[in-house]
Amino acid sequence: MTDTQKLRELLAKAIKRAYHLGQEYWRLADSESYSDNRRSGDTQAKFDALLFETVSVVCAQLSIAQDEIDRLSAALAERDEGWVSVDDRLPGEDDTVLAAHIDGGVEIVFGSLLHETYFDGTYTHWMNMPEPPKGS
16 A cells, blocks of 8 residues: 555545544534533544644655655756756766867866866856667
């Protein structure tokens, strides 16, 4: 069972339980018996606890999902960002990248060269090396 299916199941159970607690609350609250009216407060407390627990679990799952989205987005941006201006960011010094030369040419260079030549304006942009073709 996936995390999404588990979360759906948890929410379905919580909603069913909340419905039953609501029915019980109104039955007790509408009763003319003092002890039943007092027990409606206990039912309300059970409902509040269920609500808190359900919201906590959902928020925790959302936080985990958001962390994974952020991680994957960063990995995708790292791979497929296209040309990056050297003024915005430089590659890692040990990375092999494509670098756009000021005269319009493109070269394969180590990131360390971009670090060394940044201030003289030799290179304007860089990008990560593309994946090799499949089957090569």
